Amino acid sequence: MADLSVNICGIPFKNPIIPASGVFGYGREYEQYYELSRLGGIATKGTTGTKRTGNLPPRVAETPMGMLNSVGLQNPGIDAFIANELPHLLACDTVILANIAGSTAEECAEVAAKLDKTDVHMIELNISCPNVRQGGAAFGTSCTAASQVVAAVRKATSKPLVVKLSPNVTSITEIAKAVAAEGADAVSLINTLLGMRIDLRTRRPILHNNMGGFSGPAIFPVAVRMVWQVANAVDVPVIGMGGVMSGEDAAELMMAGASAVQVGTAIVQDPYAPLRIIDELNDWLDSNHIASAAELTGSVKPW
């Protein structure tokens, strides 16, 4: 039995496996399958300043070893989250990362300020959300916009702040450096790539939103590459994700530089995925005589 515990920004995690934002809701649906306390942590569904109804359906499409989604940040708003969901989550004996988003830096800061007054453990700021002030391009695709939103949120909270990066950029290391410079305590990556599928019969895009977020095993090599690049570019810890389906995948992302690993699409496919991945990671460590998961972080030896 290897030591699976990791520590990120001073917060201890039992193990490095965390359901990713958006696939786990607020955890309630999974309690019928297992106790949430077995998880390293939980990243909650992205929450905005006010309630959002999300995009028109269809919101999901399958791709070779992947999926597209266009949920559009459907959520009840930060006040309802704090009132109805957070107390239950905080009683679950696992690390809660409240994932937040907004259309303006002010909205993000306001959401963060409200969370700052709660006992939530960490805030994960998703900067892939379209920035209404800058013509709808995501905050996460320009260093200026990214810096600006992180600066605003940083002022609003003293909680450990994880900034979640978009992979749809020319240089993710530039964005990572910009958000670290503004006081991000950690970065998480990757959010979804942008993809599209067309229904040949109807000649309509499968998603009503035409394009959507591309996740799952297919994107794993992009995740490994970006985690490696970012871990070598910034001094803050990296939480890795993107296509992790097995304990070995988690180990690979950790070697690339991740201190912990989030799991998204794997859970959409199988509610037990995080538990299986924790077990597989432990088994892999044991059979390779590695005492602690934390030793893996950044241990790749580049050529």
Next chain:
Amino acid sequence: MADLSVNICGIPFKNPIIPASGVFGYGREYEQYYELSRLGGIATKGTTGTKRTGNLPPRVAETPMGMLNSVGLQNPGIDAFIANELPHLLACDTVILANIAGSTAEECAEVAAKLDKTDVHMIELNISCPNVRQGGAAFGTSCTAASQVVAAVRKATSKPLVVKLSPNVTSITEIAKAVAAEGADAVSLINTLLGMRIDLRTRRPILHNNMGGFSGPAIFPVAVRMVWQVANAVDVPVIGMGGVMSGEDAAELMMAGASAVQVGTAIVQDPYAPLRIIDELNDWLDSNHIASAAELTGSVKPW
């Protein structure tokens, strides 16, 4: 039997299926399997001003429904290509797209100028090659560098010029518009994404180059998305590629906006892939009572 012929920049193609640059060499290895005249066209291995030996092995890794390569543009140089390979290719009764690359705009222009004097049908300029003048970032990742190299090549040749775009950018439409403005007659996309895999046992990246080009079915949804975005942003024809494995995939890329489709990784897996894809496209058109493949181009009806 549907009409499979398409026309791009005034060049008639028998059918829209073209082996992509880098997987088909100069066609010789495939002649033992079938006559090259059955193909819509052939995009040849990327050729540079002088001979390149390429990167150290290992140069290939598998990923979920995809692969990474780091060949590093191994090629005999433009003079040897023109002397030893082109005559044979031009005798094959199919459209030859000479794929070229270089480390400087001058190198690319010089290669194009040499091809301009040959009977090659089209030049496909790969701008994913690292630009030595701009610190190694690919030409294809900045509008300025992309414009500059296309302008130089445009001056060097009056052949139909296809510019092959990199997907590793924040906005592929900006790059597409920039190269169209400099006189590209068509664009082709997508080149490989950038990915990485690690060998867990040795803790070494599988590729000696650490990172490599990510291709195959996994990237198909990114290709569909980018082809759709670019086809809506520029007036020049689009040649689509990225993960096409079947006639239906080809039809999907054409609906998204492609006038023809290149096939890469599918051929690495199966030498017969292009013939199978031509047949499947024909069968799909027939069973959907569509008279001509060209009708598909851009026929998606977005929501």
Next chain:
Amino acid sequence: MKQDKYTEKLTYSVRSMEQLTAAAWSMVIECPDVAAKAQPGQFVNLLPDGNFTLRRPISICGIDREQGTLRIVFEVRGKGTAALSQLRAGDTVNMLAPLGHGFTLPAKETRAILIGGGIGTPPMLPLAQYFGANAVVISGFRNQDAVILQADFAAAGAKTILCTDDGSAGRFGLVTLPLEEEIAAQKPGLICACGPLPMLRATAAIAKAEEIPCQVSLEERMGCGIGACLVCACRTVDPDGTEQYRHVCKNGPVFNAEEVQW
């Protein structure tokens, strides 16, 4: 299929597999734990073998608590259902079930009209078995070759009315005509329907006009199937008129027809 202790929890045996038409298959799955809880209108979510990312939702067509089995009937549409149609007795299948919110059933004595269109007919069978002779099952199909489950409905004791789009079997035309006739003959206490959206919309409109309670089973592309990923949105209206998205996998697949924003 991977065999770890978690995957085992979702692994069940195929008891039998029968081809009903060129495209439709009937599968009986051994799953005592699921059969014990399953309710009419709920669905199962199957992960086909091969490189599939998403599960495939299929309605429950039969619940046999004694045998500990469920029956599903599905049509081959694409790659996933094609892979499922390859399964044979003794094979295993990865299934998350029972899922969703099923039909809310009044007393068995209620006169109920059950409407199924095409591959929407299977979830009507457990209802026909429940209401027995008090049920009228109106099923519509493209043509004779697509007709399924008529003997099962008859065996349940229900009055069965068959329609086809081309008149090649049963009555010619849409299911709404016999529906109106049956309502005229004797107003039912409940209408249940599953099938293509235009059929559901027309049925809901008739039920509303006649003030008959109506429950419909909806379809939407799904991810998790348990209410967490929010991809299976469906526009609904609250009694106070506010529109919102609810989720087919958790709030549905069965909704009261008035809840749905048609």
Next chain:
Amino acid sequence: MKQDKYTEKLTYSVRSMEQLTAAAWSMVIECPDVAAKAQPGQFVNLLPDGNFTLRRPISICGIDREQGTLRIVFEVRGKGTAALSQLRAGDTVNMLAPLGHGFTLPAKETRAILIGGGIGTPPMLPLAQYFGANAVVISGFRNQDAVILQADFAAAGAKTILCTDDGSAGRFGLVTLPLEEEIAAQKPGLICACGPLPMLRATAAIAKAEEIPCQVSLEERMGCGIGACLVCACRTVDPDGTEQYRHVCKNGPVFNAEEVQW
């Protein structure tokens, strides 16, 4: 497996499948067209069923022109070879073969020393059959449990020398010791070797020092397997000293030891 006319061309039947050790399997494939052309040292490129992008190269271990079959022997290393090990007699396999440049063989009367390390031993068998009593086969394995093909080598009439890293079977230690002894006993006209790189390097060094022609079969991760994609690069030196990359799948897998940049 997809069944179109192109895939059919690459689809062959498994005649038999035998497990040799915990990890190693021997497969006989019916492929008269391939067997007719195959040469010792060439390889086959197999696409396992499932979601694999790349084929798996495996050396030819037996060529039976009369039966129209090839034999391969492989070890389960990862997912691809694990999938291949699931195949049984009567199953089909997608194979591109024969590929590559094999051994260049002098007269059968030549004294030849054939060196195989671990899963590098299989390509030595056709050579042992060719040289018969003139061959000395020196095979090295991790331990007793990994030993394969010794009876086959003996049946070919070759002198067989077995070594294991831990002495659990045959001689203790590396294959280079018996190699030097055999050279000392009678200088051979050819050394052929396949196995781990350090073994090949050491063998090549001895052959060079003793001025004995030496051919080695190399491994490199592959794509197309036919010389087009250029991923399977191997550093070689031309006689004039210029270094270049050649390709294991087309110029090799068998190279003259002096060509290789060790």
